[in-house]
Amino acid sequence: xxxxxxxxxxxxxxxxxxxxxxxxxxxxxxxxxxxxxxxxxxxxxxxxxxxxxxxxxxxxxxxxxxxxxxxxxxxxxxxxxxxxxxxxxxxxxxxxxxxxxxxxxxxxxxxxxxxxxxxxxxxxxxxxxxxxxxxxxxxxxxxxxxxxxxxxxxxxxxxxxxxxxxxxxxxxxxxxxxxxxxxxxxxxxxxxxxxxxxxxxxxxxxxxxxxxxxxxxxxxxxxxxxxxxxxxxxxxxxxxxxxxxxxxxxxxxxxxxxxxxxxx
Amino acid sequence: xxxxxxxxxxxxxxxxxxxxxxxxxxxxxxxxxxxxxxxxxxxxxxxxxxxxxxxxxxxxxxxxxxxxxxxxxxxxxxxxxxxxxxxxxxxxxxxxxxxxxxxxxxxxxxxxxxxxxxxxxxxxxxxxxxxxxxxxxxxxxxxxxxxxxxxxxxxxxxxxxxxxxxxxxxxxxxxxxxxxxxxxxxxxxxxxxxxxxxxxxxxxxxxxxxxxxxxxxxxxxxxxxxxxxxxxxxxxxxxxxxxxxxxxxxxxxxx
Numbered sequence: 001x002x003x004x005x006x007x008x009x010x011x012x013x014x015x016x017x018x019x020x021x022x023x024x025x026x027x028x029x030x031x032x033x034x035x036x037x038x039x040x041x042x043x044x045x046x047x048x049x050x051x052x053x054x055x056x057x058x059x060x061x062x063x064x065x066x067x068x069x070x071x072x073x074x075x076x077x078x079x080x081x082x083x084x085x086x087x088x089x090x091x092x093x094x095x096x097x098x099x100x101x102x103x104x105x106x107x108x109x110x111x112x113x114x115x116x117x118x119x120x121x122x123x124x125x126x127x128x129x130x131x132x133x134x135x136x137x138x139x140x141x142x143x144x145x146x147x148x149x150x151x152x153x154x155x156x157x158x159x160x161x162x163x164x165x166x167x168x169x170x171x172x173x174x175x176x177x178x179x180x181x182x183x184x185x186x187x188x189x190x191x192x193x194x195x196x197x198x199x200x201x202x203x204x205x206x207x208x209x210x211x212x213x214x215x216x217x218x219x220x221x222x223x224x225x226x227x228x229x230x231x232x233x234x235x236x237x238x239x240x241x242x243x244x245x246x247x248x249x250x251x252x253x254x255x256x257x258x259x260x261x262x263x264x
Numbered sequence: 265x266x267x268x269x270x271x272x273x274x275x276x277x278x279x280x281x282x283x284x285x286x287x288x289x290x291x292x293x294x295x296x297x298x299x300x301x302x303x304x305x306x307x308x309x310x311x312x313x314x315x316x317x318x319x320x321x322x323x324x325x326x327x328x329x330x331x332x333x334x335x336x337x338x339x340x341x342x343x344x345x346x347x348x349x350x351x352x353x354x355x356x357x358x359x360x361x362x363x364x365x366x367x368x369x370x371x372x373x374x375x376x377x378x379x380x381x382x383x384x385x386x387x388x389x390x391x392x393x394x395x396x397x398x399x400x401x402x403x404x405x406x407x408x409x410x411x412x413x414x415x416x417x418x419x420x421x422x423x424x425x426x427x428x429x430x431x432x433x434x435x436x437x438x439x440x441x442x443x444x445x446x447x448x449x450x451x452x453x454x455x456x457x458x459x460x461x462x463x464x465x466x467x468x469x470x471x472x473x474x475x476x477x478x479x480x481x482x483x484x485x486x487x488x489x490x491x492x493x494x495x496x497x498x499x500x501x502x503x504x505x506x507x508x509x510x511x512x513x514x515x516x517x518x519x
Contacts, residue, residue, distance in 0.1 A: 183508040185440035187456035194327060197454040197491075199440030199508070205449070237452075253438045253454075253508055 008032045009040055013047035016160050019146035020048075025103060028147050030155040041158035042221070048161065049084050058087040060230055062218065063141060064210045065162040066154075067203045067234025075154045080204065082214055083162025085230060091168045094259045099244045102144035102165035107242050107260060108235035109188045109196065109250035111181055111207040112139035112169055115231070119215040120224035129212050132227075135173035136181070138255040140188075140248060141232050142166040143239060167232055170258035179254040182206045186236035188250045195248075198237025207233035266294045272305035275417050278403035279306075284361045285403055289410045299415035300476060307342045307418065318484055319343040320473060321398060322465045323419040325458050325489025335411065338465070340472045341419030343485060349425040354516040355399070360422060363401040363497045366490035367443040367505040369436065369455055369462045370396035370426045375482045377466075379474035386466045389480075392429025393436065393462075395507035397443070397515070398487050399423040400494060424487055427505075427513030437461040440508040441491050445501045451492035455507070462488040 002010070012029040019026045033040045053059065066072050066080045091097055099105075116134035144165035147156050157163045181200045188196040204210040210233045218224050225231070242248060245264040251257040271288055278285040288294070294302070311317060323339040324330050330338075349355055357363065374391035381389075401422035404413060414420055439455040459465050465488040473480050480486065497503070497517050504514040 180508070183440040183442065183506060185438040185454035185456065185508055187438050187454050194456065194460060197457045199442060199452050199454055201440070201442045201449055202452045237454075251438055251456075253440060 005034065005040060009043045009047060012044045012159055016044065016146055017048050017051065019103070023100060023103060025146055025148035028151055028153070028156045029159055030153050033155050038154065038158060041155040044159035045083065045161055052086065059084055060087050060090060061085040061232065062214055062225065062229070063162055063164050063232035064214050064234045065157065067210050077154050080210060080213060080234065081154070081158050081162050082217060083164040085164065085167060085232060089164065089166050091166050091260070093168055093171050094261055096261045096263050097142065097166060099262045099264065102142050103146050104150060105142050105144050105165055105242045106239040107188065107248045108141045108143055108239045109186045109237060109252060110139045110141050110235055111200065111203070111233050111252065111255065112137045112167070113211055113231040113233060114173070115225055115227055115229045118224065118226045120219060120226070122219065124212065124215045124219065126208060126212050129208060129215055130176055133176055135175055136179060136255060137173060138170035138250060138252045138258045139232060140168045140250050140258050140260045142168070142242070142260055168258055168260045169230070170256050172256050174255050181208055184255065185253040186250065188237065188240060188248060190240060190242070190246050190248050195240035196237040200236060202236050203234040210234045266292060266298045268298065268301050268305050271302045271416065272309060275302065275403055276306045276309045279422070282359050282361055284405045287404050287409055287413050288416055289413050294412055296412055296415060299412040302416035303341065303418050306416070307344065310344055310346065315344040315346045317342060318345050318348070319486055320469055320480070320484070321419060321421045321424070321487040322469055322489040325465050333411065338468050338472065338489070339411070339415050339419050340469065341421040343421065343424060343487070347421065347423050349399070349423050349515055351425055351427050351513050352515065353425070354518055355423065356518050357497060357499050358519070360399070360401045361403060362407055363399050363422060364494035365443070365497055365503055366398050366400060366494045367441050367451060367453070367492055368396045368398050368490055369458065369488045369507060369510070370394045371466055371486045371488065372429055373480055373482055373484050373486065377470045377480040379470040381467060381470050383463045383467055386470060387432060387463055390432040390466070393432045393510065394429050395427040395505050395510045395513045396487060397425050397503065397505045397513060398490065399497065425513055425515050426485060427511055430510050434509050436463060439510065441505065443492065443495065443503070443505045445495070445503060450495050453492040455491055457491045458489050465489050
């Protein structure tokens with residue numbers, strides 16, 4: 001017999017799954033879960049993860065969200081969150097993305113890390129992460145929300161796979177030896193017009209800090225990161241809205257550039 | 265007839281005594297050209313007291329700020345040696361009205377730069393580039409002003425601090441910038457926020473000075489404009505701006 005909370009989790013997961021499937025937004029789900037119950041929200045996400053994997057979606061990595069101090073303050077939390085990246089969410093640099101593919105899309109410029117080794121040990125440190133990292137790539141995350149008008153609180157976004165959408169990766173791998181991820185500058189343009197600027201330090205002080213948090217968290221929840229996984233470490237500046245037909249280019253100093261193009 | 269000398273004296277006194285004054289536009293109607301004349305006259309009073317002109321500052325160089333202020337051009341102000349704070353030095357908040365700080369990038373010119381000039385020509389006149397900060401301090405009550413008011417008030421310029429000069433041989437278009445108070449980041453950005461590329465600000469500086477009948481001179485410093493929003497200063501903070509590839513610049517604030 002399912003408890004009331006279990007039923008609420010199953011219901012919220014179904015609503016979100018349907019919204020992903022039919023492209024329609026839904027009302028916030030936060031009020032159906034116990035107030036501030038992050039574990040319940042992750043249980044919603046996990047429910048869908050299990051179902052989607054069973055349906056054949058392939059996990060290729062994780063994303064880290066809420067990595068900016070300002071965003072954490074805005075949502076009243078003191079930690080980031082995570083979501084699952086599936087193979088069907090990855091787009092090739094410059095390839096056209098169907099504008100309706102992501103619900104209420106916005107763009108964020110990020111550093112992506114690709115792992116050479118598993119990170120399944122106990123008490124993972126920064127050194128473990130550096131040792132396990134094969135290379136970094138510039139990336140654009142096209143975030144989206146299945147919740148109408150992005151009216152989200154922390155529970156809504158966790159349950160909704162951390163407001164993920166698509167990812168576009170740049171194509172030139174850079175070794176961690178060759179870039180200072182703390183101070184690297186970031187600029188994002190939409191059709192040549194500047195829409196966001198920032199630097200590595202905006203992502204929890206350093207994108208590597210965010211990645212260490214994720215690696216530990218994944219061990220805690222029994223889904224450790226493994227060789228080949230992509231880590232989308234979090235935005236280096238404010239997110240920017242996207243309209244039909246627009247082309248977003250992100251440049252990260254030392255990492256190069258990457259583009260996300262949208263159909264009309 | 266706008267009383268340029270009188271208005272210039274009002275602003276110069278306000279700066280000198282670190283006392284806020286009323287917005288000039290409250291009682292006087294004047295044009296943008298008048299505003300630059302007031303600025304020139306106000307700075308002339310400082311030069312008459314023995315200060316030496318050593319550069320210029322650009323203002324409203326971020327597109328966001330221009331849109332916010334409903335402007336279509338930048339503004340500029342004049343710098344003197346007395347406005348310069350040494351890297352690592354301490355300032356007293358008493359000498360300011362309500363100071364704020366912005367992370368910037370500064371250029372040092374090795375030869376005069378007239379206008380018209382291309383970005384490549386402007387860069388070839390540059391001797392060094394550095395991490396810098398500008399302490400802006402409107403002499404007007406509540407840091408509020410019209411466009412004419414702020415221009416007359418030397419574009420709110422008060423002090424500036426420049427880090428070690430670096431050779432201008434790196435790409436300046438997307439340098440990460442972080443400004444910290446007591447070691448904690450308070451503003452994060454990129455040099456891209458300065459007109460998309462700080463050298464564009466230098467070209468604009470050459471144009472604006474030429475339009476006013478002046479010229480950027482050898483040995484002058486050009487402050488290229490704020491890369492982020494400004495932060496209010498308070499006693500007890502160590503302020504540092506670090507720019508990717510250019511190092512850091514810092515100062516302290518006391519009561």
